[in-house]
Every structure is written in structure tokens, then in C-alpha cells.
Amino acid sequence: MRKQLVRLIELQKIESAAGRIHAKRKNLPVQMKILEEEFNLFCEFAETQREQMESVRKRRQEKDTQLQAGQETLKRTRERLFEVKKNKEYQSMLKEIEIFEGKNSRTEDEVIFLLDELEHLETALKAKEEERDIKRRRYEEERKKIEEEMNSLAGELDACVRKREELKKEIPAEVLRKYELIKGAGRGVAVVAVWKEVCDGCHMSVPPQLYNELQKTTALITCPNCNRIIYWENRNI
Ligand SMILES: [Zn+2]
Known part of the structure; x- marks a missing residue:
């Protein structure tokens, strides 16, 4: 009877260990998912920041083109000024030039503002992308660790199952x-x-x-x- 009790104690220990391994194995994919979600969220955040910077860059290009066109118009108007004979026409053209100058100056201010913003966004993005690369390395390391643990747990579980079957053969059916x-x-x-x-x-x-x-x-x-x-x-x- 003593032997039977010893075997039953052993059987229980193996089954409890197998239960703990099962629980761990169940939890590891959950951990993996959490890690993946955290990393993806960070990537999305960095991507949003990149899109924001691209949109400012585009606006800056548009304003540049607008400024060039404005300067061209101003130049042409100034040239036409020399051809004007009548005073009234001359006066109205001067007024026109003044309006164009004002407009160009505002566009210039906008370009300067956008350049500033762009610089700021580029710096922030660069830092964010560097952080993302570090996070990616860490994430991949963690993922590898979890995968290795999963494999090792699978091996442990196999050993438990084998041991359990062997023990069961030694215990009377009743x-x-x-x-x-x-x-x-x-x-x-x-x-x-x-x-x-x-x-x-x-x-x-x-x-x-x-x-x-x-x-x-x-x-x-x-x-x-x-x-x-x-x-x-x-x-x-
Ligand atoms: Zn009790």
C-alpha cells in the first residue's frame, strides 16, 4: 500500500506540474499579443507624425510656388509701369503693385512659419523613429524569448505526459x-x-x-x- 501512496503522490505532482505548464503556455500568446499591440500602436503614432510632417512639407511647397508666381506677377507689373503714359493709369498701377507686394510679403511670412514648423516636426519625427527602432529591437528580442519558452514548455509537457503514462501502468486500475x-x-x-x-x-x-x-x-x-x-x-x- 505504501508504494501505491508514493505513486499517487508522484502522479499528483506530475499532473499539477503539467497544469502549471499548461497555464503558462496559455498565457504566453496573450503576452505576445500585448507586446505586439503596444509596438504597433507606437508605430501608428510615429506614422501619424510622419504624415503630419509630409502635409506641412506639401503646404510649404504650395506656398513656395504661390510666392514665385506672385513675384513673377509683381515683376511684370513693374515692367509695365514704364510703358504707361497716363497719370491715372500710372496711379492705379502703383496701387496694384502695392497690393501685390503686401500679398507676397504675407506669403513670405507664411513660408517662414511653415519652414519653422517643418524643422520642429522633422526633429521630433527623427527622435520618434529612433525610439521606434529601439522598441522594434526590444520587441523582437521579447518575441524570440517567448517563442523559445513556448518550445521549452512543450518539451516539459511532453516529458510530464510520458512520465504520467509510465506511472499509471504501475498503479492498479481500481x-x-x-x-x-x-x-x-x-x-x-x-x-x-x-x-x-x-x-x-x-x-x-x-x-x-x-x-x-x-x-x-x-x-x-x-x-x-x-x-x-x-x-x-x-x-x-
Ligand atoms: Zn481537505
């Missing part, structure tokens, strides 16, 4: 049935330790008499509260 039954009722845990009269499964006290018996016997005893198979574990050693 005992195994009891184990499975208790496991089903006990949320996946059938065998638990008891130390200082407290059951690890339900955290309740077992009667002192039972606790004494547990330290001596090799029989399969169950917890009066949670019905799991219990064994005495000496935690002083």
Missing part, C-alpha cells in the same frame, strides 16, 4: 479509478499533504486522532472535509 474520481470532484487535485493537522487541499484541520494515524499508516486515507487522499508530509526535514 486505485486509479478512485484517484480520477476524487480528482474530478476536487477541482483537478486528488492527493494533498497534511502538515500540523491542516489539509493542504481545503485548509481545514483534520481531527488529531486521524493526524496521528496518518503519520503511522500507509493506507489510503481521505480528508473528512474535502475527501481528497491525504498523506503526512514532514516539513521539518
